[in-house]
């Protein structure tokens with residue numbers, strides 16, 4: 411970790427797709443156990459920032475450090491091991507593997523890190539219970555509702571007890587009641603495990619589950635904590 | 639909403655006569671309730687007394703008040719402070735927020751900034767309400783939800799306004 415205790419930091423990130431920059435000198439930092447909402451207009455660079463922080467997209471320049479390690483200096487294998495072992499992901503539309511049952515989907519990140527099938531599925535079931543969807547464990551994603559599928563995806567993001575959770579509009583496809591319940595369960599689980607949560611959302615009621623918000627505008631990120 | 643600060647904000651783009659100020663106010667902000675001349679003159683004499691405006695010239699002729707007012711440095715400071723200070727979140731803020739956004743655009747200030755700061759203020763209250771909701775009973779939850787939906791409505795309007803700032807800037811500053 412850095413001297414100020416941040417778990418993940420980014421400095422002066424730049425990323426252009428063609429002539430227009432998606433990120434234009436963005437800074438970011440998050441501490442363990444902290445939930446930070448990333449807000450800002452459509453197309454301002456929120457998802458690009460999240461993807462750079464998570465090592466999914468390589469920035470043109472700038473630095474991303476996780477736990478003292480510079481992402482750009484890692485090899486591909488090391489970076490994907492980091493993504494599998496230390497990071498968890500939730501996106502707007504669950505993105506579950508359609509051929510696997512829900513339990514198998516949730517167990518998948520554990521299986522990829524070498525956990526035996528029985529243990530992995532046991533832990534997967536515990537997370538499904540916590541997310542209140544144990545009953546859909548044996549079903550395939552195509553056979554469950556959108557709200558249930560999203561809870562399964564949240565369970566999958568938590569199953570490895572990641573140190574950073576990346577969520578891009580995790581409740582975007584849900585109604586208010588389901589969306590809030592998912593946020594409640596998600597942030598509670600994250601706080602218990604001291605995971606840091608990077609939460610991209612345009613919904614204020616979702617952002618209200620965060621500790622502070624960062625506004626991305628024109629590829630720059632403004633930390634609003636203490637701005638008022 | 640403060641009429642004094644709004645008139646001051648309008649004066650920031652250049653000196654104006656009292657009647658001219660009233661017309662500018664009515665055009666931009668007076669949709670349902672145009673100002674009375676009396677209100678303008680009493681407000682201006684208060685601003686004058688407090689050193690926020692000064693008399694920039696007097697027109698000769700008849701009529702109630704032919705003074706031309708100019709904003710002072712103290713006046714500019716007051717406008718800047720008002721615009722940079724978020725409003726306490728409460729129902730029916732939109733006319734104040736609208737006035738602030740338009741004045742920020744008219745005076746060349748960063749309206750996005752104003753919106754971000756106001757969002758931050760709203761979110762602060764929304765976090766408290768969300769926390770209360772998590773720990774409260776069902777009745778508390780319902781009451782908190784009502785407040786949360788209203789605050790969210792304010793913010794959605796703010797976001798929409800932010801997305802249209804470019805267009806609004808062209809209309810208020812052709």
Ligand SMILES: Nc1ncnc2c1ncn2[C@@H]1O[C@H](COP(=O)(O)OP(=O)(O)OP(=O)(O)O)[C@@H](O)[C@H]1O
Pocket residue numbers: 427431432450451452453454455456457458459
């Ligand atoms: N893979 C890509 N190829 C080309 N351009 C891209 C790509 N990803 C993003 N962009 C562009 O980069 C800019 C920032 O996009 P980004 O997806 O980060 O925005 P966002 O803030 O997440 O928007 P939204 O709220 O709509 O999801 C946009 O102009 C977008 O068109």
Ligand SMILES: [Mg+2]
Pocket residue numbers: 456457458578
């Ligand atoms: Mg996005």
